[in-house]
Amino acid sequence: MxxxxxxxxxxxxxxxxxxxxxxxxxxxxxxxxxxxxxxxxxxxxxxxxxxxxxxxxxxxxxxxxxxxxxxxxxxxxxxxxxxxxxxxxxxxxxxxxxxxxxxxxxxxxxxxxxxxxxxxDHPRLLRHYRHQILVLDSAVTDHLALVAQLEQLLGGRVHVVTVQRLDLVNETTVVDVRYSVKGRPSSATAAAGTAAPAGAHR
Structure with missing residues (x-):
């Protein structure tokens, strides 16, 4: 029993x-x-x-x-x-x-x-933190300039960014970025999420 x-x-x-x-x-x-x-x-x-x-x-x-x-x-x-x-x-x-x-x-x-x-796994735990893989339509070789561009695009603070591919011929940069946003995601962040080749992970 x-x-x-x-x-x-x-x-x-x-x-x-x-x-x-x-x-x-x-x-x-x-x-x-x-x-x-x-x-x-x-x-x-x-x-x-x-x-x-x-x-x-x-x-x-x-x-x-x-x-x-x-x-x-x-x-x-x-x-x-x-x-x-x-x-x-x-x-x-x-x-x-x-x-x-x-x-x-x-x-x-x-x-x-x-x-x-x-x-x-609660949605409110660390809910301001995001993870995305983005393809930029420019070849950015300077790390500080890359971080500044990503922060402006995503509307948040970039904590870690890793360049996965830098194509100087086709002028593209593939980056893995981990960042945080305050409050509700901005329109720029939402647009970046839809443009990312890989799904966004919270």
């Missing part, structure tokens, strides 16, 4: 993680089934191994290796926060398969994971 209670807690926790936190904030439908599948799959494998003669550590190691391989060999791009949700779903599944003597400890750790993800 205690094991079933732990399973139910895990199902409720992963449902809250996926449908209460991830999907309302990021709206990526294809990862919903991935997170649910990882959680239930790890839960099933770990539970089966804990009841067999096979070492649970070996089984969990193989499960972790499989998930890491999926993340590494993915065909679509994943942001770092999406990788964090992967590991959260996996950790919930492992905790759900622990011994029933650690029922309340496992439930408490599941709650801790949810609280950390709620706070760490």
């Amino acid at each position: 205690s094991q079933l209670i732990l399973f139910a807690i895990d199902v409720g926790a992963v449902a809250l993680l996926v449908f209460g936190l991830y999907f309302p904030r990021h709206r990526r439908r294809d990862l919903v089934v991935a997170y649910l599948g990882v959680n239930v799959g790890v839960l099933a494998v770990a539970s089966a191994l804990s009841a067999s003669n096979v070492g649970a550590g070996l089984g969990l190691g193989l499960a972790l290796f499989g998930v890491l391989s999926i993340i590494r060999l993915r065909s679509t791009e994943l942001d770092q926060h999406e990788v964090a949700y992967y590991f959260s779903a996996l950790a919930l599944g492992i905790l759900g398969a622990l011994s029933t003597t650690q029922l309340w400890l496992s439930a408490g750790l599941m709650g801790l994971i949810l609280v950390v993800m709620f706070l760490g």
Whole structure:
């Protein structure tokens, strides 16, 4: 009975993680089934191994290796926060398969994971900071001039800028810029976001 209670807690926790936190904030439908599948799959494998003669550590190691391989060999791009949700779903599944003597400890750790993800991925946390990859229609070789141009274009303060490509023939500069804005993004910042070849990351 205690094991079933732990399973139910895990199902409720992963449902809250996926449908209460991830999907309302990021709206990526294809990862919903991935997170649910990882959680239930790890839960099933770990539970089966804990009841067999096979070492649970070996089984969990193989499960972790499989998930890491999926993340590494993915065909679509994943942001770092999406990788964090992967590991959260996996950790919930492992905790759900622990011994029933650690029922309340496992439930408490599941709650801790949810609280950390709620706070760490909250839209208001560091909400003024932005990350974009921009293509400038000029070849800028001077770093200070580049920073000044980006700050004027983005309407914020540039903290880190890395030149990824400098094309003196076609007069273009590809930069990876991390900056901050105060209040609501300006029209210049919004225009820069739509012009960036790679998506903006908050």
